[in-house]
Amino acid sequence: MKRTTISFMLIIALGFSLAALRITEPALAADVVIGNILPLSGPVAPIGKVGREIREMTVEEINAAGGIKSMGGAKLKMIYADSRGDPKVAMTEAERLITKDKVACITGAYQSAVTYPSTEVAERYKVPYLVPVSVRDAITERGFKYTFRVAAKASWYARDQINFIKAIQERTGLVAKKLAFVYENTDWGTSTAEGWRPLAKEAGFEVVLDEPYPANAPDLTPVVLKIKRAKPDFILFVSYIADATLLMNTIAEHEVDVMGMISSGGGHSDPQFIPNTGKNSLYHFDACEWEADLNRPGLKETNAKFKERYGYNISPEAANVYASMYVLADALERAGSADPEKLREALAKTDYTKGPGMIVPYEKISFDKSGQNPQAQLVVVQIRQMPDGSIERCTIYPWAVGRAGYEPIYPIPSWKWRKASGRAE
Structure with a gap:
């Protein structure tokens, strides 16, 4: 009986000891929930898909590296909302992410017409929105x-496109005098065109066509025929992937000859643009914020990882997303909290200069009083055929960061020459 009593008391003591261990055991850090608004369906869905892919890869890296250490190793948890490219849907989704999912921050939404109103919702609820x-x-x-x-802002695209046209004229001595503006008619296109007009006038160019069009148009032949009749020397584009594809292939079909064409990223920098247009895309210039051949620490390895996983290079837009996710992680680390107000304060004090996210072509990411990153800048690429027959985007401008061995081809060859030499579809 005595032995039984002692054993019973030992069992009880052991139970209390285990309970005490459980009580003093540190709690697992709560996930930091991030809302993401993207066009995951509709005509711009291919870009939304890439945006989701790069977010997933980046967050996996951040979480695998220990998460947010100042918050006990908290992991980032991504929640996605499909804007469908509709501003009203995006506003509803932003409110849902904030009130139901209790997100610490929202990122998105790619399309300016969607981002503009959805940031208003975040501002009203005092939740940070990283664009x-x-x-x-x-x-x-x-x-x-x-x-x-x-x-970069739309006006900075316009500035750098006009500057590039002037720079390539100075480099070659071949002068373009007449410009055509061709752009989709939502916020992105119209705001870029607003930047082109005064800059073109100031630089002494004649604008022979100023043509907005609906991005979801099934046929852009009327637009292309207007371009052909206007006879510009240089065409400036703002397009999403479907309309960028339609325009390029229709321009080839109607053999619209110009000295050069330059776009504003977007559809022309989408991974599907070259597969969709093939050799028709050759010699096209594109102003964008990033390219895979830039000489930046860690860029080749990051791009190779993404390409192995998804089958194509990181796009310029995706490179900005990659950097943005690391900026967000840096702000959370400094805030030590997922509280939206503390996170906002940390984002406002951002001075991100080193780390995996710095694959962009500038030396720092910070935000001025308006919330804009003043360091953002552009590069210009030209689509070229490689010695092995493959087609790639080559950085050519600014001249100091251009790919070694590749000078710009300007004026671009005529369609008659291209078709005769097998350099058009």
Whole structure:
């Protein structure tokens, strides 16, 4: 009986000891929930797909590296909302992410017309909204305190496109005098065109065509015929992937000869643009914020990882997303909290200069009082055929960062020559 009593007391003591261990055991850090608004269906869905892929890869890297260490190793948890490219849907989804999912921050939404109103929702609820790529100037010109943009503004695209046309003329001595503006008619296209007009006038160019069009148009032949009749020397584009494809292939079909064509990223930098247009895309210039051949630490390895996983290079827009996710992780680390107000304060003090996210072509990411990253800058690529027959985007401008061995081809060859030499579809 005595032995039984002692054994019973030992069991009870052991139970209390285990309970004490459980009580003193540190709790697992709660996930930091991040909302992401993307066009996952509709005509711009291919870009939304890439945006989701790069977010998933980046967050896996951040979580595998220990998560947010100042928060006990908290992991980032991504929740996605499909904007369908509709501003009203995006506003509803932003409110749902904030009120139901209790997100610490929202990222998105690629399309300026979608980002502009959805950031208003975040501002009203005082939740940070990190914008990797939407370019409408007004997004960061409303006095908002919770909106932060990594990408360049639309007016900076316009500035750098006009500067490139002037620079290539100076480099070659071949002068373009007449410009055509061809752009999709939502916020992105119209805000870029607003930047082109005064810059073109100031530089002494004649604008022979100023043509907005609906991005979801099933046929852009009328637009292309207007371009052909106007006889510009240089065409400037703002397009999504479906309309960029239609325009390029229809321009080839109607043999619209110009000295050069330059676009504004978007559809022309989408991974599907070259497969969709083949050799018709050759010699096209594209102003964008990034390219896979830039000489940046870790860029080749990051791009190779993405390409092995998804089958294509990181796009310029995706590069901004990659950098933005690391900027967000850096801000959370400094905030030590997922509280939206503390996170906003940390984002406002961002001074990100080193780390995996710095694959972009500038030396720092920070935000001015408006929430704009003033360091954002562009490069210009030209689509070229390689010695092995493959087609690649080659950085050529600024001249100091261009790919070694590749000078710009300007004026671009005529369609008659291209078709005769097998350099058109």
